[in-house]
Structure formats: structure tokens, C-alpha cells
Amino acid sequence: xxxxxxxxxxxxxxxxxxxxxxxxxxxxxxxxxxxxxxxxxxxxxxxxxxxxxxxxxxxxxxxxxxxxxxxxxxxxxxxxxxxxxxxxxxxxxxxxxxxxxxxxxxxxxxxxxxxxxxxxxxxxxxxxxxxxxxxxxxxxxxxxxxxxxxxxxxxxxxxxxxxxxxxxxxxxxxxxxxxxxxxxxxxxxxxxxxxxxxxxxxxxxxxxxxxxxxxxxxxxxxxxxxxxxxxxxxxxxxxxxxxxxxxxxxxxxxxxxxxxxxxxxxxxxxxxxxxxxxxxxxxxxxxxxxxxxxxxxxxxxxxxxxxxxxxxxxxxxxxxxxxxxxxxxxxxxxxxxxx
Amino acid sequence: xxxxxxxxxxxxxxxxxxxxxxxxxxxxxxxxxxxxxxxxxxxxxxxxxxxxxxxxxxxxxxxxxxxxxxxxxxxxxxxxxxxxxxxxxxxxxxxxxxxxxxxxxxxxxxxxxxxxxxxxxxxxxxxxxxxxxxxxxxxxxxxxxxxxxxxxxxxxxxxxxxxxxxxxxxxxxxxxxxxxxxxxxxxxxxxxxxxxxxxxxxxxxxxxxxxxxxxxxxxxxxxxxxxxxxxxxxxxxxxxxxxxxxxxxxxxxxxxxxxxxxxxxxxxxx
Numbered sequence: 001x002x003x004x005x006x007x008x009x010x011x012x013x014x015x016x017x018x019x020x021x022x023x024x025x026x027x028x029x030x031x032x033x034x035x036x037x038x039x040x041x042x043x044x045x046x047x048x049x050x051x052x053x054x055x056x057x058x059x060x061x062x063x064x065x066x067x068x069x070x071x072x073x074x075x076x077x078x079x080x081x082x083x084x085x086x087x088x089x090x091x092x093x094x095x096x097x098x099x100x101x102x103x104x105x106x107x108x109x110x111x112x113x114x115x116x117x118x119x120x121x122x123x124x125x126x127x128x129x130x131x132x133x134x135x136x137x138x139x140x141x142x143x144x145x146x147x148x149x150x151x152x153x154x155x156x157x158x159x160x161x162x163x164x165x166x167x168x169x170x171x172x173x174x175x176x177x178x179x180x181x182x183x184x185x186x187x188x189x190x191x192x193x194x195x196x197x198x199x200x201x202x203x204x205x206x207x208x209x210x211x212x213x214x215x216x217x218x219x220x221x222x223x224x225x226x227x228x229x230x231x232x233x234x235x236x237x238x239x240x241x242x243x244x245x246x247x248x249x250x251x252x253x254x255x256x257x258x259x260x261x262x263x264x265x266x267x268x269x270x271x272x273x274x275x276x277x278x279x280x281x282x283x284x285x286x287x288x289x290x291x292x293x294x295x296x297x298x299x300x301x302x303x304x305x306x307x308x309x310x311x312x313x314x315x316x317x318x319x320x321x322x323x324x325x326x327x328x329x330x331x332x333x334x335x336x337x338x339x
Numbered sequence: 340x341x342x343x344x345x346x347x348x349x350x351x352x353x354x355x356x357x358x359x360x361x362x363x364x365x366x367x368x369x370x371x372x373x374x375x376x377x378x379x380x381x382x383x384x385x386x387x388x389x390x391x392x393x394x395x396x397x398x399x400x401x402x403x404x405x406x407x408x409x410x411x412x413x414x415x416x417x418x419x420x421x422x423x424x425x426x427x428x429x430x431x432x433x434x435x436x437x438x439x440x441x442x443x444x445x446x447x448x449x450x451x452x453x454x455x456x457x458x459x460x461x462x463x464x465x466x467x468x469x470x471x472x473x474x475x476x477x478x479x480x481x482x483x484x485x486x487x488x489x490x491x492x493x494x495x496x497x498x499x500x501x502x503x504x505x506x507x508x509x510x511x512x513x514x515x516x517x518x519x520x521x522x523x524x525x526x527x528x529x530x531x532x533x534x535x536x537x538x539x540x541x542x543x544x545x546x547x548x549x550x551x552x553x554x555x556x557x558x559x560x561x562x563x564x565x566x567x568x569x570x571x572x573x574x575x576x577x578x579x580x581x582x583x584x585x586x587x588x589x590x591x592x593x594x595x596x597x598x599x600x601x602x603x604x605x606x607x608x609x
Binding site for chain 2: 014018021142152158164270273315
């Protein structure tokens with residue numbers, strides 16, 4: 001069985017585990033959804049009882065799970081008590097904000113970490129290598145919520161360069177017409193220069209916060225992977241044969257170092273989904289993380305369930321894509337049995 | 340050099356964890372209305388918070404809790420995860436392959452999100468923060484112990500023990516598990532820093548430890564809104580404490596690893 005196929009086969013069982021785990025977890029959450037739906041806690045007990053029956057909460061657990069699965073199959077993630085809307089709609093409306101933040105952070109982190117790590121590996125004693133170690137140590141040891149507050153202090157309070165850390169756009173500006181949900185792209189499409197700059201200014205600090213968090217492991221792995229390839233026999237042979245530095249860097253070092261860096265990037269992306277909740281909290285960013293946190297505090301079960309399921313699914317698919325790409329880049333991975 | 344730094348780091352952590360509350364100049368819960376939001380000064384080296392409580396005293400009082408939660412969480416996941424992983428790696432075969440794949444799949448699961456759910460399910464308390472952190476940390480140790488036990492399974496001393504008449508359970512308990520310890524110690528020390536940040540993040544979100552209990556994550560959360568108006572000391576001193584403690588755990592873990600693995604030690608000395 002090819003490595004790619006084996007990887008694909010593992011997805012459905014993992015997803016099944018995720019679905020069962022989310023269901024179990026949300027059923028452990030305290031609070032009574034029926035009492036919630038009847039809005040006033042002091043509602044007549046018969047009303048609460050009727051709601052409970054309507055929600056299917058009087059059924060045995062396995063039947064509730066079957067009902068949940070049936071709804072899930074139809075793309076129904078349930079209803080949010082707090083917003084009064086279907087969870088799927090809420091998540092879809094807020095996902096672009098989180099995606100814009102996460103992808104921007106990932107792009108910045110890769111743009112910083114890869115050259116930094118590669119350069120540090122090429123000159124192990126130089127100042128770039130020292131800078132790389134600093135980024136790796138600080139990014140790994142500073143909680144994202146503290147990084148975010150430091151950046152707010154420096155760039156909003158002290159320097160006055162950044163806008164107030166609330167949301168994605170200044171309240172005075174009208175958001176550009178919704179096309180992709182990514183404000184930067186929508187503003188460009190609408191040829192709205194002011195909105196574009198303002199969205200960029202709002203995005204800068206939270207994205208930088210997440211980027212520092214992501215850059216730490218990426219710098220480390222970029223350095224280690226580049227150092228390993230530079231020390232390899234095939235690079236020495238290529239040098240001895242007089243190949244140009246450019247040729248060696250592009251077709252020998254880059255291609256061999258790409259697979260471990262890609263795999264780490266996939267895991268870093270997963271970690272960003274969690275760290276995003278913290279950063280969305282600090283910058284009042286209207287994303288899915290903030291939504292899930294509000295729901296968790298209000299003991300609103302369906303949004304929590306939907307959020308965990310959505311994050312796990314996104315993460316699984318991204319890591320699947322990453323693994324498959326890594327196998328395509330590096331044929332050696334096809335021979336390795338992961339078990 | 341590295342060894343000295345590590346000893347210093349561990350020493351600081353120990354002093355903070357054991358004597359932190361005793362060193363606090365003020366009562367960490369006592370509020371002084373006249374000195375609300377006071378900037379760092381001689382009387383209050385780290386300033387005071389929105390209720391006029393001394394930030395330095397709260398910081399020191401929180402040290403045993405933050406470090407204790409980290410150690411408890413890591414201890415719990417080692418105690419559960421290592422024997423579990425070792426047993427699976429020792430038995431081998433199809434079971435090991437399935438578990439290995441499941442644990443690999445869990446690595447692609449946003450663990451912090453899972454921890455949020457677990458804490459909310461268990462209720463906001465110190466114990467549930469430690470439990471949630473330990474739970475999401477479990478795969479890490481299962482994976483480590485499984486991989487190592489899978490190699491040790493074929494070691495000579497295991498064969499010798501079997502010839503000597505030891506049963507499988509006894510071999511696992513008396514020979515495999517102790518042999519795993521060196522592999523686990525260094526990652527566990529580094530992991531303590533991660534666990535501390537995880538616990539503090541849960542409390543920062545308002546899911547874990549509740550105010551007014553002094554805890555670094557809670558303190559950052561309480562001070563966050565005042566950063567906007569330039570009163571940074573309430574949030575950033577506990578934030579700095581988190582960073583320094585995590586760095587200390589990292590340095591300690593690296594030194595332990597170097598000492599236990601002669602190959603790294605030689606490189607470190609050079």
C-alpha cells in the first residue's frame with residue numbers, strides 16, 4: 001500500500017474518534033441546555049420538561065448520539081442559544097476573520113523563519129544564528145497573550161502607530177462588500193484604499209503575535225534540516241563536482257530540507273488554531289475562537305461542539321495535505337512505514 | 340557553563356516555588372484603596388493593581404500554584420502515559436501499530452482547544468486545570484515510551500531476564516520501565532514549561548483558576564485592559580514571570596539531556 005493511500009485510509013477512523021470525543025465532552029459540560037432554551041431559569045418545570053423532550057434530551061445517551069450523527073450527516077451542527085442562529089451559520093460567518101489572521105501569521109512566520117533558519121545553518125557562529133536562537137527561545141517561552149499585550153503597549157500606547165486593539169476595522173469605516181470574507185482581499189476588490197490600509201493596520205499586531213509563536217519551532221526545524229543537508233555526503237559530492245552554490249542550494253538543500261519543514265509547518269498550523277483563541281481574546285478579534293470561548297463560558301453546548309469539530313477537521317485535512325505534499329517532494333518518505 | 344546556568348535556573352524555580360509566598364512583602368489579597376494602579380516605586384517595586392494590591396506580592400504568592408500545577412500535570416501524564424506506552428511498545432504487534440497511528444493522529448488535533456473543553460466540563464478549579472493539561476499531554480508520553488520500549492524489547496537484558504524466569508509483567512515493571520527513565524526525564528523537564536503556559540492560558544481565558552486567587556495567567560487577564568492606558572506593570576510582570584520560568588525549565592531540561600546523553604554533552608562542552 002502506498003504511503004499516501006495509507007495516510008488517506010487513516011482519516012475516517014480518526015474523524016470518527018473526534019466525533020465521539022466531542023460528543024462525550026460536551027455531554028460532560030455542566031449546565032442544562034433545556035433550562036437554557038426556556039430562557040428564564042425559573043420557568044415552570046413542566047415547560048423545561050417539554051423542552052427537554054423536544055430537544056431529545058430525555059432519550060438514552062446512545063439514541064442522542066444517533067440523532068446527533070444523523071443531524072451531523074445533514075450538516076446540522078445544532079442551534080446556538082446565545083445567538084439564536086444555527087451554529088453552522090455562525091461559524092461560517094466568523095471563520096474568514098480567523099482564517100485571515102491565521103494565514104497571515106503563518107505567512108509572516110514562514111517568511112521570517114525559513115531564511116533565518118537556513119542562514120543560521122550556513123553560518124553557525126554568526127549573528128544571524130544568534131538571532132535565530134533568540135527567536136526560537138523567546139517565541140517558545142512567551143505566552144501569546146503576553147506577546148500581544150507587549151505589542152499593544154509598544155505600538156498602540158507608546159508609539160501610537162497601531163489602531164486601538166478592537167476588531168478588524170475602525171468602527172467609523174464601512175466594511176467592503178462581502179466577497180471572500182477576508183477584509184484585505186474584499187477591500188482590494190472594492191478598490192477601497194482606506195479600508196484596505198485600516199484592515200491591514202488592525203491585522204498587523206495580532207498577526208505578528210501569532211507569527212512569533214509560530215516562528216519559534218519553524219526557525220528551529222529550518223536550521224536543523226538545513227544543517228543536516230549541508231553536512232550530507234550528497235552536498236559534499238555536489239560541491240566537489242563544482243556545482244554552483246545556487247544550484248546546490250535550490251536542488252539539493254531546499255528539496256531535502258523541505259519535508260521536515262513542511263511537516264512541522266502542519267503541526268504549527270494546528271497549534272495556531274488553539275493559540276488563535278488567546279490572540280482573538282486579547283485583540284477582540286471577531287473570529288471563531290472568540291465565539292467558542294463565549295459559548296464555553298455561557299455553557300452553550302452546540303457552538304462548543306461545532307467549534308471543536310470544525311477545528312479538528314480543518315487540522316486533520318491540513319496535516320493530511322501537508323503529509324501528502326511532503327511524500328511527493330521527498331520520495332524517501334514513501335518507503336518509511338510509519339508504524 | 341551550561342551546567343551552571345541550569346543549576347541557577349533550577350535553584351531560582353525551587354526558591355520561588357517553596358519560599359515565594361514567604362518573601363512577599365505584603366498580603367497578596369489585601370487591597371489598599373489609596374494606592375490603586377500605582378506605578379512601580381520603592382514601596383511597591385512592581386506597582387499595584389486596580390484594587391491597590393501589591394503586584395510583587397501577588398506574583399510571589401502565585402509561584403507555588405503555577406509551578407505546582409505544571410509539575411502535577413506533567414507528573415500525572417508521566418505516571419499514566421509512560422507505563423501505558425511502555426506496555427504497548429513491549430507487547431508490540433498489531434496493537435502497537437494501531438495505537439501508534441492513533442497517537443500520531445492526535446498530534447494533528449488542536450490540543451489547547453481540547454483542554455478548553457475539558458476544563459469547562461470539569462468546572463473551573465486548580466485541579467481541573469492540572470487534569471486537563473495532563474490529559475492533552477498524555478499522547479506525548481505514550482509516544483515517547485512506546486518508541487523506546489519497542490527498541491528495548493529486543494535488548495539483551497530483557498532476554499536475560501526472560502531466561503532467568505521473569506514473567507512478562509515483571510520484565511515490564513522491573514526492567515523496561517526503569518530503563519525508560521533517562522529518555523523521559525529531559526523531555527519532561529522541558530515539557531513542564533509548556534504545561535505551565537497551558538495552565539496559565541486556560542486561567543487567562545477565565546476557564547481555570549478564578550480571581551482573586553493570585554495566579555500568573557489570571558493576573559495577566561486582570562491587567563490586560565490597563566495596558567491600553569499604559570499601566571503595563573499589572574499584566575507584564577506576571578507575563579515576564581511565565582516567560583522566565585518557562586526558559587528556566589527549558590535550560591534545565593537541556594542540561595539534563597546533555598548529562599544523560601554523552602553525545603550531546605561532548606558537543607555542549609566543545
